Amino acid sequence: MYQRPTAHQIDPLTGEMTGASGRYEKRISDLEGLYADAAAFAARVAEDPDHVVYRVFEQRPAQAKGDLIFGTTWMEPGRIGAEYYMTRGHIHACANRPETYYGESGEGLMLLESPEGETRILEVRAREMVYVPPMWIHRSVNTGDVPLVMSFCYPSDSGQDYGIIERSGGMATRIIATATGWEAVANTAYRPRSDAEVAAVLATVG
Amino acid sequence: MYQRPTAHQIDPLTGEMTGASGRYEKRISDLEGLYADAAAFAARVAEDPDHVVYRVFEQRPAQAKGDLIFGTTWMEPGRIGAEYYMTRGHIHACANRPETYYGESGEGLMLLESPEGETRILEVRAREMVYVPPMWIHRSVNTGDVPLVMSFCYPSDSGQDYGIIERSGGMATRIIATATGWEAVANTAYRPRSDAEVAAVLATVG
Numbered sequence: 001m002y003q004r005p006t007a008h009q010i011d012p013l014t015g016e017m018t019g020a021s022g023r024y025e026k027r028i029s030d031l032e033g034l035y036a037d038a039a040a041f042a043a044r045v046a047e048d049p050d051h052v053v054y055r056v057f058e059q060r061p062a063q064a065k066g067d068l069i070f071g072t073t074w075m076e077p078g079r080i081g082a083e084y085y086m087t088r089g090h091i092h093a094c095a096n097r098p099e100t101y102y103g104e105s106g107e108g109l110m111l112l113e114s115p116e117g118e119t120r121i122l123e124v125r126a127r128e129m130v131y132v133p134p135m136w137i138h139r140s141v142n143t144g145d146v147p148l149v150m151s152f153c154y155p156s157d158s159g160q161d162y163g164i165i166e167r168s169g170g171m172a173t174r175i176i177a178t179a180t181g182w183e184a185v186a187n188t189a190y191r192p193r194s195d196a197e198v199a200a201v202l203a204t205v206g
Numbered sequence: 207m208y209q210r211p212t213a214h215q216i217d218p219l220t221g222e223m224t225g226a227s228g229r230y231e232k233r234i235s236d237l238e239g240l241y242a243d244a245a246a247f248a249a250r251v252a253e254d255p256d257h258v259v260y261r262v263f264e265q266r267p268a269q270a271k272g273d274l275i276f277g278t279t280w281m282e283p284g285r286i287g288a289e290y291y292m293t294r295g296h297i298h299a300c301a302n303r304p305e306t307y308y309g310e311s312g313e314g315l316m317l318l319e320s321p322e323g324e325t326r327i328l329e330v331r332a333r334e335m336v337y338v339p340p341m342w343i344h345r346s347v348n349t350g351d352v353p354l355v356m357s358f359c360y361p362s363d364s365g366q367d368y369g370i371i372e373r374s375g376g377m378a379t380r381i382i383a384t385a386t387g388w389e390a391v392a393n394t395a396y397r398p399r400s401d402a403e404v405a406a407v408l409a410t411v412g
Contacts (some may be wrong), residue, residue: 003260003339004320010308010335061304061339066361066412068304070335098267098274100359102216102308103332122213125217127310128225129276129357130217133209133267151307151335153359157270191388206272 005063015149017075018058025055031088033166036082036174036187044080044119053085060156067156074149075108075142076134082176089171090140093159095206096134099152103128103181106148109175109182113137115201117192119173121184124150140174143182168193171206209268212240218310221280221355223263231261237294239372242380242393243287250286258282259291268361273362280355281314281348288382295345295377299365302340302411305358311335312354315381315388318344321407323398324377327390343370347381349388370407374399
């Protein structure tokens with residue numbers, strides 16, 4: 001009659017989560033258009049199109065509204081040109097839905113952007129709980145030299161809009177490698193959202 | 207205009223969470239009526255009424271609906287008579303709201319009960335993600351000899367009904383110490399919920 005309580009062991013190094021209801025992978029050839037250096041991207045794809053950049057384990061319970069989806073993200077370390085590996089990124093389709101990301105191992109960043117284009121950056125490491133509030137576009141970046149593993153949790157009626165980043169020519173900020181770590185630089189291809197585009201995001205609030 | 211993204215470091219041994227918006231403690235004298243052995247309970251209270259049994263750090267974001275509350279629970283190891291230390295326990299006031307509990311350190315149990323009185327028990331240890339589905343009463347039990355620390359996450363419109371356990375004379379199952387570990391035994395004071403009481407829980411679904 002009721003959903004069954006479950007327990008899921010998480011491996012902090014591989015991100016494997018036992019009993020997950022689903023998993024998916026993003027390979028380098030799935031990530032066209034994310035990186036500034038198109039030539040470096042093309043060379044990497046030519047070298048190994050099936051190279052896995054990140055992998056997600058997730059548990060989606062049955063109830064659509066008021067329930068939670070949780071899981072793990074495992075991200076390979078690496079760069080395309082100077083730019084660190086990142087996830088595709090999204091805003092929730094119902095934009096006022098939040099998400100928590102909890103560092104399991106490795107080092108990285110949560111790169112956040114408001115609909116109006118304000119950037120925020122939070123560091124993620126083991127035992128760091130990052131709160132992505134309602135209304136923020138977000139993407140994870142692995143700035144370390146080992147995999148970045150995080151567990152996550154979000155409301156089951158959130159949905160994902162991945163197109164919001166693509167429509168603006170990427171996020172306003174790129175994360176690149178420096179001699180001593182990372183640096184945030186402006187994405188020169190970025191086109192700020194128009195008032196109408198911002199209004200369209202605000203209209204998804206539920 | 208929007209809520210600010212935040213990051214919170216969690217200490218897996220003490221449960222301390224930086225930047226938490228609130229915290230509370232339950233002392234032994236707050237937990238009257240939970241344990242089977244009333245004499246042992248009274249003796250412990252007489253000895254030290256301010257003895258802290260568990261402590262919660264929590265972050266409550268601003269949005270009431272569709273948002274998430276997260277935090278940590280730290281539980282002292284110990285027993286009252288044969289019975290392991292436990293939290294007061296609750297069902298969500300909006301009963302079809304779930305919760306995740308993630309083991310940080312120590313060893314314990316999540317004790318679950320459906321409105322009709324079915325018991326489920328899941329073990330919690332470091333890196334174990336326990337999913338409490340909609341509609342389950344739940345309580346944490348520290349069966350180890352060190353603190354049990356967990357992080358948790360639940361929808362911000364869940365609410366807590368603590369009285370549901372008290373009204374039934376406790377949960378149907380008690381967790382007691384044995385020579386080699388723990389054992390689940392029937393709570394002889396338990397009064398199963400009537401059809402009307404079950405219907406009242408189902409009526410909170412939102």
